[in-house]
Amino acid sequence: MNEMNILFNIENPEEEHKEIVVSIENEIEDNLDYKFLIGMEGTWTTLKELSATTSVLWKPEADAKYSIMVQAKRKESKKAFDFMSKTEYVVGNFYEKLISDIYIDKKEIMVGEKITLTVETKQVPIMYRYWIRNNGNWLLIKDYSSENVMTWASKYSGEQEFLVECKNLDSKNIFDDFMKIQFNVKSVQPLEIMKFKCLTEDLLSGRELVFDVEAIHEDSRMILYKFIKINPEGDSKCIQDYSTKKLVSYVEEDMGSYKLLCMAKDMYSLHEFDDRALIHYTVKPYEEIDIQSFTSDLSSPQLCDTPINLRCIARGGKELLYKFKIKGKCIEDSGYIRKNNYIWTPSEAGEYKACLWVKDSSFEGEYEKSVCLDFMIDDIGNTNVIIDDIILDKKNPVLINEVVHVKVKATGGTSLRYGFSIFENDTEIERIEFGTHDFADFTPGKSGKFKLEVRVKDKYSKREFDCHAVVYIEALVCIPAKIDYILMPTREYYMVGDTIALEVISENTRNTLVNYILKINGHLVEQTNFVQHKNYELKPKSSGNYLIELRAKNKASIEEYDCMKEIKIQVHETLPITDTRILCDKTNFKANEAITFVTENLGGRDVVYEFYLMEKEEWTLAQRFSKKNDYTFMPFTKGMYKVLVLSKNFYKSISYEDYDIMEIEVLE
Template sequence: MNEINIKCSLESPQDRQKEIIFTVEGAEEENLLYKFLIGKDGAWKTLRDFKSENKLLWYPEEDGKYIIMVQVKKQDSKSGFDYISKIEYIIGEDRERLISGLYIDKEEVNLGDKITVTVEGTKIPLMYRYWVREEDKWELIKEYSPENTLNWTVVAPGIQQILVECKNLDSDNSCDDFQTVSFNVRDIRKLEITDFKCLTKNLLKGREILFQVNASYEDSRMILYKFIKIDSNGDAHCIQDYSTKRNVVYTEGEGGEFKLLCLAKDMYSTKEFDDRAVIFYKVKQYEKIKLQAFTTDLSSPQICGTDIELKAIAKGGENLLYRFNIEGAENKDSGYIESNKYIWKPEENGEYTITLYVKDKSFEGEYEAKGTLEFNIDEINAEDVKIEEVIYEKRTAYVKDQAINVQVEASGGIELKYSFVVRKNGSEVEKIGYGNCNWVNFTPEECGNYELELLVKDKYSKRQYDTHEIIHMEVRNYLPANIDYVLKTPKEFYMVGDEIPFQVISQETKDTLVKYKLKINGHLVEETDFIYSKIYKILPRCSGLYQIDIYARNIKSTEEYDCKKSVRVYVNDCLPVTNTKLKSNKLCFKVNECATFSVTSEGGKDVVYEFYLMEKGEWKRVQHYNKKEYYSFIPFSSGIYKILVLAKSRYKNKAYEDYDIFKFLVEECKEKKCINVECKNVEDMNEEEGSLNFL
């Protein structure tokens, strides 16, 4: 289509009540629809909705400056319009032109950019009003003011118009002159969440869970992300409000099924969100229970009446329960108990099957792990050989190529012999036959899970062993860093300006790196890299709750961190208000004589005082909190009076920090013996003449 034009049967300006025909020309396509609108003083009115006729008869009834607009669209078009054209038309006298120029700094802008519109007037002073046209509707941007510039952020895509209305300062008209300028707002590439995943492999209660979201968008845009956790009951909790952080980490305090909703939006978007995604995940109460070993301290066979210790070694769970079920000539069942050991004293000969069941205390099923072993009880005279103690350095993990010394202390028998068997992942890798030496140096050359079985028997015993014990060891390339203690200055009260040092105590100090995160009132203010220094100092400049999160990891570790501890201290602006004392300017108090009471206190910052007076058994407040350190009044009747002062630092939200009470007697103006001034404690408040419930 060529550019459409609006032709008029009569040229502007014209008088009222004349028939004017508007005709649309330049439209060469067929099946077009035409809509005619008219605007005056910023208000628009539809003269005729979309029809196929390209002409319209207009009969003006009021003088004024009008804008005639025609919108054209194809019959099958789904948009508001495909083409547009407009002209100005004046009815009545041609008014004075007040706008000589209207300029825009950019005719093509991106969504969310700012534009600057400048109006050039023909004289000074003038008043300007600004409108914007979006989706066939005029919206007021700025009411009349003498400012001839407008800075405005575009929030919708497409072709838009700015209308500037102008009038004289003393004009009674709504508008004396107007002008429009058009510009195009380019839409941005649609924001789309392309990936939303959980980066934590084992989701457990009480441990941090990390999620990451990826999105596709224009590189020049700023994208914000919001994360909302929804539990199985449908309760929602925001764990991160809109932020540029696309990774979110939180610690789940309960097990169960959850959904995490991610809302993503362009920073300049007017929508609540531009795209969203949800991920379903399940947090387990504890690690899966694995039975590592189920053994007896004495080997089979044994004789009746022998105490046989059944021992289970299990990994995982939160609060483990153990059940030992013995079936044979006689049956015994321990039921679920918390101890992983059970003493069995058989009273009948025969073959027995011993079954171990393990489960967590919270598990409602029968069991989560199971193990069995066979045991024979007969009349063989077995020597009472027992392992009393196994001496070795107990660690959660061991380092390869470093020797581990294990020593066995056993009793019983005539002459004891010792054997050691090393297994890795269930396969035997080394064995030392029976000998007199009760210790061994074991040096693992590879990483993995090892078992060291200690076998003890009497020299004359025909059994494979009389007693044994198994040690489980995890061997790694390095020892995971562990924070044993975090030491700080032993003070109960920290103040602004006090240097507070923190010292990390950990083993394998030379191979341990430490990272510090400082938060003040929940806001992250400082974060270090992983460094060797085990001392971190803060010099607080403001009051509040200071939290130092300390992460430690071995220099060889590939994990984000091996261990984490948090330390919190509260920093105060000043010492609390103490030693508040009321003093009077006189010793004897008379009716109609002025008495002044002054107050002193220690500590605090910008200390303020509030005074109460008890007269005739009734308390009333006589001075609200302010920095005035005294109170004066004239008693008009005799009797017992009390002055109460409350003291606190101005910034404190509490009712008070300290107080004092002054009790005195006011006498008639006659010569009487003066009583001593007495400052009572809080117990005086319970007397019959009145009490004040401020505590």
């Protein structure tokens, strides 16, 4: 309680040992005695005992912060004092020590790593201000506040130092106390992109292209990757902004030569990127056409008027067209057809050349690939030998080191002989000469594509063979996993809180693993490892577009995945608003009488309503969107009126979801 004003003839002297007059400016009452006391660091000394004198001479002996107390006592009072005043006085260049100590949780950190500074003080409340020194410069990182804890992430390496400044709440000084502490920031291993490759073998329009990037960096660092596609015209498009995902995929709809730029950076890097790499790739409209075989069911030579089935196996393209051309005495041209076989019945003997042209339906040229067979037609010959079917006991593709049993069904001739050949990359690797057995076993010892050629001839035939056929066998380390079906509840409308369950149906279930990836509005939310179970369940907590990617692979597969399917689900916040109706409290309507309309509906949540009124063939807004579901108006003239109500969920940014109109006639 400062009841008296204490004055000094010198305001805060810069030098000690100067004599200072301490006095009382206002005398509260007459007949008072005054006592003067000096306090320093909690110790009080009487400067002058009780007397009627209102001033005293004081000579400070040291630079310090002093407390001056004056007690006043009535002469007849039995109290120690009746009035008291107290003030502070600073002598010399003294400042009060406010900070006891400062602490950091680490003496050494990596660039981008956070360090926490804690200040311990002798009193509260006080204000704190924080600075950081880097390369000899002090940078203010947090201005005065009451927070005694500060967290900082340094973006530069090297020796650095914190400076903490403190001051009292009522202090006019820039600071009353300060303290420093040093720490070291270590640089990180430079980020370097080592590999940037396309994982998709056939780069075709309309199919997913997958790219992968590998970089070397500190194990503890978070690395971000950004991918930008540059089309043949030089226009760029970001297909993935900075993210930790280093495997990116997209579907390219147009053919052409493209470039994909990958920019990589440390999460705490100050640069736009720390390293980058560019990959060039060409997207084709379809898989290159490959004529794998062009054969006839009957071998050359053959008799006139004998139907010869020309057959081909071709891969690639989107929609293949075939043209069979016969060159010789009797010329034939099938024109482009969709069937991959053609029945040729030669009517005259002679030397012929059977040619095949193949192209995609979108190709404008004559052909993309071609191949020809030489054929001799005789006037006389033996009974035709025909291969009716070739049966494999294993479903294609097959596993390596498993025996494939091949059975041949052929007709014609008198006594048939069978020969078998296995080719890999057009090189014969195994051969079984003609014999009476119409079967053979083949065991692929490694993965790859093999061609099995079956030759059949009559025992008495002078030809190399009378007919032959080709079967292609693909051998794999494991059978690729395939998702046949995804079972889901037969629902079309999902809401927040509903359970969405799906089940994967696939062959070879025990050896199939499935990876489930959940994305909401394009953002990755959850990704499982490849797991054995074929059931996945989720309960949406928010509305939006949900995408579930299911990637399946065989346990033994070395591929990232063997097949993939997507499920897209629209999750709604609530049921849609339906059955909006306007109800009225009257059946007869008269001028100058109020009419109230009330709206009700089904579905929705936090539904709002907007009312329009048609009067004299003009619509006017009567009541803006609000939760108020009723509207009252008073017609002043007779005539026809219409009331329109629009309803919608409050959170939806659309014009309306449902509506209703009521027409009334107002009479005099």
